[in-house]
Amino acid sequence: MKITIQRLNDDVHMKATNEDGVSLEMDGSDDIGGNNSGFRPMQMLLAAAGGCSTIDIIGILKKKRQNPEDIKIEVTGERIKKGTYTEFSEIHLHYIFKGDLDPKQVEKAIDLSLGKYCSVTKTLEKTATISSSFEIVE
Template identity: 30%
Template sequence: MTNKIELSWKGQMLFESVAPEGSVMIDAAEEVGGQGKGLRPKAMMLTSLAGCSAMDVASLLKKMRAEVDDFKIEVVANLTEEHPKYYDKVQVIYRFYGTDFKKDKIEKAINLSVERYCGVMEMFRKFADVTTEIIYIEQ
């Protein structure tokens, strides 16, 4: 299977990435000629990582009947100092909100995403040390 996007220049450092499913704007920091009208490329990588795992977890929690009120994923990544700068350490923090958590099922869903289903996570492991953390917030 082949995936394809098309990137179009919109002036200065602004670009639009169009995929069959939709589009997203990409822009650079203002100090290098950007206008703040889109995500930066490296932030999009972190977004892809969180989004990939989030979709796995949401689907698995539903199948396991372990729904939560809400959940959020925070990704904290360390960028190397030298060019080309890349993420060498990445922490994925899963925050679950609700009451009476089915922690065994939640942890199983995360482990399945991290170890089996999330292709973006697998790609990140090729260049970064990836760790995960789970936080439960009773509401």
């Protein structure tokens, strides 16, 4: 796996590109010289946790013949100061499913993802408590 990061301006606005040519932009807050023109790196960690777990959950639900019409994930994180940096101490993923789904199957899929399959949350749980909740909207 390789990511290339290119600075886009005289400040901290950057573009990260993967080996497939797909890119995203990163930037910092005003107080560190950024322009808020992209995701902040810590926001990317939360997005990665939500994206990784959702990929797992969709695959698990499809195998169980549960086909959500749509999924939205709200990911929140609490950070604590550790010397010169901050790290996540708590991360919560709230999944909002749309469709005719069995709540027990949805709960099991979330538990399997967060407890066994999602590489991002498994990495982040070394410093943060990972929690989840869900709702199904018909």
